[in-house]
Amino acid sequence: MQIFSTFETTSYLEMAILTLEKKGIKKESIYAVPLDNRQEERKVFDSLHRSDGTSLIDIGMALATAFSVFGASIGFKLSWGPIYWGIIAAIMGFVLGFSIRLFTEVILKKKRRLLKGKHSEVILIVECEESSAELIVNVLWNHFALGVAKVKDQ
Numbered sequence: 001m002q003i004f005s006t007f008e009t010t011s012y013l014e015m016a017i018l019t020l021e022k023k024g025i026k027k028e029s030i031y032a033v034p035l036d037n038r039q040e041e042r043k044v045f046d047s048l049h050r051s052d053g054t055s056l057i058d059i060g061m062a063l064a065t066a067f068s069v070f071g072a073s074i075g076f077k078l079s080w081g082p083i084y085w086g087i088i089a090a091i092m093g094f095v096l097g098f099s100i101r102l103f104t105e106v107i108l109k110k111k112r113r114l115l116k117g118k119h120s121e122v123i124l125i126v127e128c129e130e131s132s133a134e135l136i137v138n139v140l141w142n143h144f145a146l147g148v149a150k151v152k153d154q
Contacts, residue, residue: 001130001152003137005145009034009121016143020126023135031125054105060097067093 007013017030071089075082124145126136133150140148 001128001133001150003126003128003133003148003150005124005140005148007122007124007145012143013122013124016140019139019143020136023139025126025128025136029127033123033125035121035123056101056105057098059101060094063093063097064090
């Protein structure tokens with residue numbers, strides 16, 4: 001049986017390996033594989049095949065709606081009429097909202113976009129008998145593994 005787990009590079013990983021060795025798991029049965037994390041900056045604009053779940057047009061649409069209502073209301077008193085002024089105000093509101101959202105994503109949230117949350121930096125693979133699997137899983141969870149999975153040999 002193989003048990004896979006992911007850890008951040010901390011002293012907890014080393015303590016987990018030492019605890020497993022004290023519990024009778026051989027050094028040859030424990031593999032630690034470091035991962036290479038993303039070095040490049042994440043993209044602000046989504047493509048057809050990749051999306052990060054962040055919308056850049058949400059504030060723009062809300063402001064376009066509000067500005068169009070305001071522009072149409074004032075348009076009754078102006079020479080071009082409410083329809084033209086409603087469309088002009090909607091475009092202005094959308095551009096303003098899109099600019100606000102783009103500014104917050106590019107400038108203010110740059111650090112958050114690089115990498116979110118905790119990162120798996122090491123994969124720990126332990127080969128063991130099925131009888132000791134539960135003990136190993138508990139040791140890994142107690143030493144703050146980010147994730148644990150078991151694979152049975154066929």
